[in-house]
Amino acid sequence: MWENLEIALEKVEAGKLKEKPSADKLGFGVHFTDHMYFMKWSREEGWHDSKICPYQSFNLDPAAMVFHYGQAIFEGLKAYRGEDNQLFLFRPSDNFERMNNSALRMCMPRIPVEKVVKALKALVYLEKDWVPEGEGSSLYIRPTMIAVEPVLGVRPANEYYFFIIMSPVGAYYAEGCNPTKIYVSDEYVRSVKGGVGHVKTAGNYAASLYMSEMAKKAGYTQVLWLDACEHKYIEEVGTSNIFFKIGDELITPPLGGSILGGLTRNSVIALAKSWGVEVVERQITIDEVVAANSNGTLQEVFGSGTAAVISPVGELFYKQKSYIINGGKTGELSARLFSELQAIQAGRQEDPFKWVVRVG
CATH class of the missing domain: 3.30.470.10 (Aminotransferase class 4, branched-chain amino acid transferase, N-terminal domain)
Incomplete structure (x- = not known):
């Protein structure tokens, strides 16, 4: 057929x-x-x-x-x-x-x-x-x-x-590639392993709306979701996968059945590795991120997705407490990834990964 x-x-x-x-x-x-x-x-x-x-x-x-x-x-x-x-x-x-x-x-x-x-x-x-x-x-x-x-x-x-x-x-976020404010949900969950969180089905987004509206009313742009069982392992943001630059490592949660395998996520990993950045896919808890922010090893946090490409995070709100990331400024790696990905997507820069398809 x-x-x-x-x-x-x-x-x-x-x-x-x-x-x-x-x-x-x-x-x-x-x-x-x-x-x-x-x-x-x-x-x-x-x-x-x-x-x-x-x-x-x-x-x-x-x-x-x-x-x-x-x-x-x-x-x-x-x-x-x-x-x-x-x-x-x-x-x-x-x-x-x-x-x-x-x-x-x-x-x-x-x-x-x-x-x-x-x-x-x-x-x-x-x-x-x-x-x-x-x-x-x-x-x-x-x-x-x-x-x-x-x-x-x-x-x-x-x-x-x-x-x-x-x-x-236009740009998905009015603030462009400037840091966004993220609300960490430790009560409501988006998906669970064994469910459909790893696929792009409409119900996943319906399940996220209630908490997303709560976050917006509190002045936050997006929700950072934690795992459904222990409510401590970081999974993803509502419209993006999430990355943490801690020390010399760029850390992102692994694809384990409840996280969507973003193509921008995959592109970020490939691009960062090509620059010599050590990329690690592993479980990471919200407490580890908070501790890294407190001891100064958390350098930057950013989301990756088709809509916004790269979305730096300048603030995390968790358990009624605000944590400012990198002084509320866009990190060096976030800015470079945003610039390079956009240049590749628009054909202005060499595409060593053969990602871009010309139309016509």
Whole structure:
């Protein structure tokens, strides 16, 4: 079925194209391009009706299984405008391979990665005028799969929609690559080993909302989650993996079944190792971090993720006490990683890892 997958093109009429937002009003995920990619899956036909079409709403049955049993997975990646208006994608095949891992865990059909990457490149090229210019700006890409079979019964669905929508975005955090304030949750948890914390499924994010709202009301940007059993081992931030520079080591929690294997995380590890930084993947407790901050060995803390790339942490709030990290300033390693990753993503710097894919 996959070998015969063809892509149809339905273009928006020229007079009905949307007005593009100005560079200073991009926000994050609030504007959407004129076109999207869409295909269907059924147990009888496999993947079919593959097309690039006008951005549109879906007409779903109230019994669609995604509403009741939560079969929904997604990814996040970006397209970048480089020099001479060249367009680039960053590790798109890896994103779709990770999506297939999510699909396997959620009992959903896998997508044909190579052909979906080709479809994505065609979609980005069609919408090339939507890729914004300017430092920190990009075209955010959201591939999604949902269960649409209209049945009330707890089992995997027999029908799915897969689609890709795109949104021109500015920096994820208004403060840019300046330190953020993080609330450490020792009461609520995001995921548990053996569950679905290691895949990018919608329910993980729903589970994080309550604590995230509490953190925002207290003046904090994100939540740092601890393990679900002992409430002491650090796992990840709501939208990022987390790194700690303690002494000569760059430490990040290992992927043990409850942490999402971020592609930016993987890129940070590879890049830092290439610079001679000693990177260690091991369990680390919040108490160890607090102690390292007290004795002066904690040099910097930062998150890594597609949306913000690198997000330095200037303050941790834990058990009603605030801990200032690195004097509340962006660390040297954080700044270098942010700069180098952005340069590679936009094609301005050599890419020794072959991460970047040119569009067109």
